[in-house]
Amino acid sequence: MTEWIEIGALEEIPRRGSRRMQTRLGPVAIFRTGDDEIFALIDRCPHKGGPLSEGIVSGKRVACPLHNWVIELENGNAVAPDEGCTPPLPIRHENGRFWLGLKADG
Numbered sequence: 001m002t003e004w005i006e007i008g009a010l011e012e013i014p015r016r017g018s019r020r021m022q023t024r025l026g027p028v029a030i031f032r033t034g035d036d037e038i039f040a041l042i043d044r045c046p047h048k049g050g051p052l053s054e055g056i057v058s059g060k061r062v063a064c065p066l067h068n069w070v071i072e073l074e075n076g077n078a079v080a081p082d083e084g085c086t087p088p089l090p091i092r093h094e095n096g097r098f099w100l101g102l103k104a105d106g
Contacts, residue, residue, distance in 0.1 A: 001104040020053040029053035038091050039073035046084025
């Protein structure tokens, strides 16, 4: 089962930026691309745990502010030659609002 937490409206998330949310899983970064797509990742780079929410969004990727690792927003995978993954979380859009999905088992 999935628990859904309200994120808010599109305008509440900076374009080509992010918003950080505290959840029972820890910090989650909510990203908005230049094309107004919304993605969510656990806010921790797979390299050294850097805060992805403070990174630069370009296209459907974010660059970690610590060591410039680039992470795919759709699946959380590091772009080669780097390796690793930060868990992505589901997002749904309903009645003009966005919701973050957290699995009930954590």
